[in-house]
Amino acid sequence: MDSLPVDLGALTLEDLSEVVGKLGERPYRARQLFRWIHQRGAESFDEMTDLPRELRQRLSEQAAVRTLDRDAAQRSLDGTVKVRFRTRDGKLIESVYMPSADRRTLCVSTQAGCAMGCIFCLTATLGLERNLTPGEIVGQVNAVNREVRRDEGHEGWRPLTNLVFMGMGEPLNNFENLKAALAILRSEDGHNFSQRHITVSTVGLVPMIDRFAAETDVKLAISLNATTDEQRSRIMPVNRKWNLEALLEACRRFPLRQGRRITFEYVLMRGFNDSDEDARRLAELLRGIPAKVNLIPYNEAPELSFRSVAFERAEAFRELLSGLHLAAFVRKNRGRDIAAACGQLANRQGSGPAAQAAVP
Numbered sequence: 001m002d003s004l005p006v007d008l009g010a011l012t013l014e015d016l017s018e019v020v021g022k023l024g025e026r027p028y029r030a031r032q033l034f035r036w037i038h039q040r041g042a043e044s045f046d047e048m049t050d051l052p053r054e055l056r057q058r059l060s061e062q063a064a065v066r067t068l069d070r071d072a073a074q075r076s077l078d079g080t081v082k083v084r085f086r087t088r089d090g091k092l093i094e095s096v097y098m099p100s101a102d103r104r105t106l107c108v109s110t111q112a113g114c115a116m117g118c119i120f121c122l123t124a125t126l127g128l129e130r131n132l133t134p135g136e137i138v139g140q141v142n143a144v145n146r147e148v149r150r151d152e153g154h155e156g157w158r159p160l161t162n163l164v165f166m167g168m169g170e171p172l173n174n175f176e177n178l179k180a181a182l183a184i185l186r187s188e189d190g191h192n193f194s195q196r197h198i199t200v201s202t203v204g205l206v207p208m209i210d211r212f213a214a215e216t217d218v219k220l221a222i223s224l225n226a227t228t229d230e231q232r233s234r235i236m237p238v239n240r241k242w243n244l245e246a247l248l249e250a251c252r253r254f255p256l257r258q259g260r261r262i263t264f265e266y267v268l269m270r271g272f273n274d275s276d277e278d279a280r281r282l283a284e285l286l287r288g289i290p291a292k293v294n295l296i297p298y299n300e301a302p303e304l305s306f307r308s309v310a311f312e313r314a315e316a317f318r319e320l321l322s323g324l325h326l327a328a329f330v331r332k333n334r335g336r337d338i339a340a341a342c343g344q345l346a347n348r349q350g351s352g353p354a355a356q357a358a359v360p
């Protein structure tokens, strides 16, 4: 027999069917396996009690259903939970669970560390360790979904309602693995997320935005954070390669379904990009693009020099944008006390209650 792929959680249903076929098993076994891994979040073959014992035995000798070990979890006062995972080769990565009144969102990492070097972001200080595999990307969703279901007592198999790819790493810098993970997460026999409930955020790798548009159908977010090239290049090195004009041109040609908008993330840093003039320039830059702006007061870190803005300033900035017919929202900073907020993922504990606690 050919050797089995090690990580079954990284395979689409079609690929899994091939593997099962090589074992001489009927095709429906692949669907059973797929559902166990992705819908129920099974962590071992032993749990798959409707598969023949002999098949489970053979599978467990040659393959695994998970590649991530849960290393730690911390719960914020606001209910946000940061879960840290360890990969088989010892890399630490983080996912952030954010429950709210109307949705349960998971922020997913796509790389261990990040190569983009945005100077306001703690993840950048790690540098890029490596890309995550499709199994490691999906594995974060499987593990947290299972814990939330168990700990919050959900009856349905998928308590998570939304995914945002805004964790560690630049998703479009790991596009092939991201795309493979999305195929699994969108599968009807897997998590069955609709495209409306998945958002991928990028700093603006322009050629990859075009590929993303052509090869996926999920939502796009742009981490913008500045209104001039001079300003943006100071904090985001990517802007020296693809400037604002190139980035916004890519956004203008991005095919949007009826009623869809591109989300622009704008981290507000005091005295740097929070002036009235910035607000006016931002509205001008985004003119003609179906857009909404998420304003995120900066999360300060002792080793980084940027400072946050008061809520009143963020509100005033939002009002200016609204007056210029640009939909804008001030985002609450979730999980600040456990270093789980935007730009804070760097495998740190924060000041919140450290715990090996279950989610939440």
Ligand code: SF4
Pocket (backbone or CB within 6 Å): 114, 115, 116, 117, 118, 121, 122, 123, 124, 167, 168, 169, 170, 203, 223, 343
């Ligand atoms: S903001 Fe995103 S892309 Fe920039 S360094 Fe941090 S993780 Fe990487």
